[in-house]
Amino acid sequence: MNGIAYILTAIAAASSLPAAEHWWQFGGATGNGHTTSLDLPIKWDEQNVVWKTAVHDRGWSSPVIWGEQIWVTTATEKGNRLFAVCVHKDTGKILHDIHVFDVDSAMAITSANTYATPTPTIEQGRVYVHYGTYGTACINTTNGAILWSRRDLKCDHEKGAGPASSPFLLGDHLVFHVDGRDVQYVIALKKSTGETVWKTERSLDYTDIPVHHRKAYGMPTLIPRGNGTQLVGVGGRGVFSYDPRTGKELWKARHRGWSIAPRPVFGNGLLFAIIDRDNPELWAIRPDGNGDVTDTHVAWRETKRMPARASPLLVGDLLFLVNRNGIASCLEAKTGKLCWQERLKGAYSASPIYTDGRIYLFNEDSVCTVIKAARKLEVLSINPLSGEQLMATPAVDGGSFVLRTEKHLYRITNPGPE
Numbered sequence: 001m002n003g004i005a006y007i008l009t010a011i012a013a014a015s016s017l018p019a020a021e022h023w024w025q026f027g028g029a030t031g032n033g034h035t036t037s038l039d040l041p042i043k044w045d046e047q048n049v050v051w052k053t054a055v056h057d058r059g060w061s062s063p064v065i066w067g068e069q070i071w072v073t074t075a076t077e078k079g080n081r082l083f084a085v086c087v088h089k090d091t092g093k094i095l096h097d098i099h100v101f102d103v104d105s106a107m108a109i110t111s112a113n114t115y116a117t118p119t120p121t122i123e124q125g126r127v128y129v130h131y132g133t134y135g136t137a138c139i140n141t142t143n144g145a146i147l148w149s150r151r152d153l154k155c156d157h158e159k160g161a162g163p164a165s166s167p168f169l170l171g172d173h174l175v176f177h178v179d180g181r182d183v184q185y186v187i188a189l190k191k192s193t194g195e196t197v198w199k200t201e202r203s204l205d206y207t208d209i210p211v212h213h214r215k216a217y218g219m220p221t222l223i224p225r226g227n228g229t230q231l232v233g234v235g236g237r238g239v240f241s242y243d244p245r246t247g248k249e250l251w252k253a254r255h256r257g258w259s260i261a262p263r264p265v266f267g268n269g270l271l272f273a274i275i276d277r278d279n280p281e282l283w284a285i286r287p288d289g290n291g292d293v294t295d296t297h298v299a300w301r302e303t304k305r306m307p308a309r310a311s312p313l314l315v316g317d318l319l320f321l322v323n324r325n326g327i328a329s330c331l332e333a334k335t336g337k338l339c340w341q342e343r344l345k346g347a348y349s350a351s352p353i354y355t356d357g358r359i360y361l362f363n364e365d366s367v368c369t370v371i372k373a374a375r376k377l378e379v380l381s382i383n384p385l386s387g388e389q390l391m392a393t394p395a396v397d398g399g400s401f402v403l404r405t406e407k408h409l410y411r412i413t414n415p416g417p418e
Contacts, residue, residue, distance in 0.1 A: 021035065021036050021037070022065060022066050022067075022122075023035075023063070023064055023065040023395040023396055023397060023402075024064055024065070024066060024121060024122050024123060024169070025064065025119070025121045025122075025166075025168060025169065026062055026064075026119040026121075026166045026219060026263065026393065027263060027311065027351065027393070028353075028395070028396060031168075031221050031222075031263065032221075032265045032266075032313070032314065033265075033311065033313045033351055033352055033353050033354055033393075034315075034353075034354050034355070035353065035354070035355045035396040036355070037355050037356075037396055037398055037399060038355065038356050039398065039399030039414050040355055040356075040358075040360070040396065040399055040400075040401065040414060041399070041401075041412065041413065041414040042358065042370055042380055042381055043370075043380075043381040043383060044383050044385075044412055044414075045383070045384070045385075046385070048412045048413060048414070049385075049410055049411070049412055050092070050400065050411040050412070050413050051091060051092030051410070051411050052092065052408050052409070052410050053087055053092040053093075053094065053408060053409045053410075054407060054408055055072060055074055055085055055404070055407065055408060055409055056074060056083075056085075056097075057074045057075055057076050057077065057081075057083065057116075058074060058075060058076070058077055058114040058115075058116065058406075059072060059073050059074035059075055059114050059115075059116030059117065059392075059404075060113070060114050060116070060117040060391045060392050060404075061073045061074075061116050061117055061118055061119045061120060061166075061392060061404075062119040062392045062393045062394070062395060062404065063392070063394070063395040063402045063404055063409065064119065064120050064121060064122045064127070064395065065089060065122070065395050065397050065402065066122045066123065066124065066127075066141070067124075068088055068089055068090065069086050069087070069088070069089065069095065069122075069127075069141055070086065070087045070088075070089050070395070070397075070402055070409065071084060071085070071086050071087075071120050071122055071127045071129075071141075072084075072085055072087075072116075072120070072392075072404060072409065073085070073100075073116035073118070073120060073129050073131070074114075074116045075114060075115035075116040075131070076115075078106060079103050079106030079107075079109070079115035079134070079162075080102065080103050080104075080106060081099060081101075081102060081103070082099075082100050082101040082102075082103065082115060082116060082131050082134060082135065083097065083098060083099055083100060083116070084096070084098045084100050084120070084127065084129045084137075084139055085097050085098075086098075086127075086141065086144070087409055089397055089402070089411065092409070092411060096139075096141075096144040098139060098144050098146070100129060100131075100135070100137050100139075100146065100149075101131065101134060101135045101137070101149075101151070103115075103134050106134065107156075107157060107158075107159050107162070108159055108160065109157075109159075109160060109161060109162035110160050110161070110162075113161065113162040113163075113164065114162070115131060115134065115162060115163065116131060117162065117163055117164045118130045118131065118132060118163055118164060118165055118166045118167065118176075119166040119392075119393075120166075120167070121166070121167050121168060121169045121174070122141070123169060125140065125141055125142065126138055126139065126140065126141060126147070126191070127139050127141050128167055128169070128174050128191070130163075130165075130166065130167045130176060131163055132155070132157055132162070132163020132164070132165065133153070133154045133155045133156075133157055133163065133180070134151075134163065135149060135150065135151045136149065136150045136153065136167070136174075136176075136189070136194070137149040137150075138174075138191070138194060148193055148194035149194065150189070150194050153178055153187065154183075155178050155179070155180025155181075155182060155183050156180040156181040156182040156183075156211075156215075157180055157181075157215070158180070158181050158211075158212055158215060161215070161217075161259070163217075164217035164261055165177045165178070165179070165216075165217050165218060165219060166219040167219075168219060168220050168221070168222075169191065170188070170222060170231070170244055171244075172190060172191055172192070173188040173189065173190065173191060173197055173244075174188070174189045174190075174191045174194075175187070175188045175189075175220055175231065175244075176219070176220070177216065177217075177218055177219065177220065177233055177235065179202070179214070179215050179216040179217070179218070179235045179236055180214070180215050181211040181212060181214055181215055182211075182214075184201065184202040184204075184206065184214055184215075184235060184236065185199055185200060185201045185202060186199070186200050186202075186220065186231075186233070186240070186242060186247065187199045187200075188244075188247060197247075198246060198247035199247065200242060200247040200248070200249060202235050202236075202238065202240065203238075203240075203249055203252060204235075204237055204238050204252070204254065206236075206237070209236075209237060212258065212259075213236055213237060213258040214236045214237070214258070215236050215258060215259055216234060216235045216236045216258060216259060216260045216261075217259060217260065217261045218233050218234040218235065218260050218261060218262070218263065218264075219233065219263045220232065220233035220242075221233065221263055221264055221265070221266070222244065223266040223271060223287060224266070225241075225250070225287065225288065226288075229244055230242065230243065230244065230250055230287065231243070231244040232264060232266075232271055232273075232287060233263075233264065234257075234260045234262075234264060234273050234274070234275060235260075236257070236258040236259070236260070237254060237255060237256065237257065237258065238252050238253065238254050238255060239252065239253045239255065239264075239271075239273050239275065239283070239285060240252045241287060250290060251287070251289045251290055251291060251292070251293045251297075252291075252292055252293070252294075253283070253285055253292075253293050253294045253297065253298060254292065254294045255275040255276070255281075255283070255294075256275075256276065257275040257276025257277065257279075257280075257281070258276065258277065259277040259278075260274055260275060260276065260277060261274075261277070261308070261309055262274040262307060262308075262309065262310060262311040262312065262351070263311045263351075264311075264312075265311065265312050265313070265314045266287070266314075267314045267333060268314075268317060268333045268334050269286065270284045270285060270286060270287070270299055270333065270334070271284070271285045271286075271287045272284055272285075272312050272314065272319060272333070273285065274306060274307060274308070274311075274312065276308075277308045278308075279303075280306040280307060280308045280323070281301055281302065281303045281306055282301065282302040282306045282312065282319075282321070282331075282336075283298055283300075283301050284298070284299040284300045284301070284333070284336060285297055285298055285299065286298075286299055299336075300335065300336035301336070302331060302336050302338075305323055305325075305327045305329060305341065306321060306323060306329075307321050307322060307323040307324065307348070308323065308324055309324055309348070309349040310322050310323070310324075310348055310349060310350060310351045310352065311351040311352075311393075313351070313352040313353075313354055313359065314333060315354050315359070315373040316333075316373075317332060317333050317334060318330055318331070318332065318333060318339065318373065318374075318375065319331040319332075319333050320352060320354075320359055320373065322344065322348045322352060322361055323348065324347055324348060324349065325343070325347065325348075326343050326344040326345060326346050326347060326348055326363065327341060327342070327343050327344075328341070328342055328343075328344050328361065328371075328377075329341045330374075330375065330377070339375045339376075340375070340376060340377045342377050344361065344363070344369050345363065345367065345369075345382075346363030346364060346365050346367055347363060347364045347365075348361065348362075348363050348364065349364055349390075349391045350362040350363075350364075350390060350391065350392060350393040350394065351393040353393070353394065353396065354373060355396075357372060357373055357374075358370055358371070358372065358373065358380065359371050359372070359373050360394075360401075362390055362393075362394060362403070363390070364389055364390055364391060365384075365387060365389070365390070366384065366385040366386050366387060366388055366389070366390040366403070366405055367382065367383065367384045367385070368382075368383045368385070369381075369382050369383075370382075370383070385403070385405075385410070385412075386405055386408070386410070388405035388406045388407055388408065389405060389406040390403065390404070390405045390406070391406075392404040397411075399413055399414045400412060400413040400414075401413075
């Protein structure tokens with residue numbers, strides 16, 4: 001069984017997914033940007049927009065989809081009110097607009113971030129919304145009732161930064177990173193009640209590390225380990241692996257980075273992780289070690305033109321990446337050898353999406369460049385939309401994209417043959 005198929009099987013079992021594909025977390029059904037849809041449009045314009053729905057206030061959380069519902073979070077500009085919004089996927093009608101939390105004194109953030117940047121995660125009957133230090137809640141997707149909430153999992157995001165780490169459903173647990181200037185840990189909550197199941201402090205000694213180098217904004221992912229699985233993610237100054245059942249640390253690889261956002265991906269026996277924000281590097285790590293594997297299990301590194309925001313995309317034996325400046329790269333996954341590197345127009349924060357030999361790259365001006373997933377760059381189409389700012393990674397529903405821009409949600413579909 002190849003790596004992608006293994007992850008699909010493992011995550012489906014852990015999350016009790018039915019056979020149908022649901023875009024239930026950041027990165028889709030498998031969390032790695034792949035979709036099984038074969039009907040996504042290759043070229044589009046405003047005529048492909050099925051509906052366009054305004055979403056109030058500000059948020060960069062990506063849409064998640066289950067059944068007929070699309071959920072996103074949003075927040076007031078100063079972060080004093082936090083919301084969850086549900087839209088009907090066929091009509092664009094707002095079904096729920098829930099005022100989840102009030103915040104008395106939110107830390108100031110830059111205009112590049114919002115107080116509703118973490119992406120929710122969803123399953124049948126429940127959606128789980130997370131706003132970093134400001135709170136976590138479980139919402140009944142039928143009636144919009146808040147079933148439980150936690151406001152005690154505080155951390156110092158740092159003035160100007162704000163929340164960004166997204167939660168992850170794993171069996172009966174809701175798991176997420178809490179990596180602030182003051183505290184650094186991974187926590188698993190009982191998804192039915194919100195009670196803490198396990199909590200594991202990062203094992204690095206942060207005493208002599210500058211406080212802003214202790215923070216990160218990553219999201220964990222589940223990958224194989226022998227006959228079982230492991231939960232891996234990137235924190236400030238380290239990549240960490242944990243037993244998903246107990247939270248016990250299995251291994252770590254120390255690095256020099258901080259404020260890391262991209263989610264790692266796995267395949268070809270390697271974990272591919274971005275390890276810094278200011279000078280991003282891509283590390284290929286063999287994830288079968290124990291203890292400190294810094295000097296023994298890093299197979300290769302790429303230090304030039306790597307992304308600080310968009311997650312890597314692995315397709316077969318090739319890695320595709322696009323950095324903030326629009327430089328797209330294709331690397332051999334096993335060796336790190338560069339196949340091609342070209343500059344695309346615009347700046348990029350959204351992570352790429354793959355299906356049926358095609359890769360979709362959405363820039364911050366809502367322009368999507370579609371390329372072939374190949375060792376030679378071939379651009380299939382360039383598709384402008386609204387001109388509104390786009391920072392959130394789109395979601396996929398059948399033959400449609402669900403895009404979140406600065407002010408709207410869009411459903412864009414393939415119109416079929418003329």
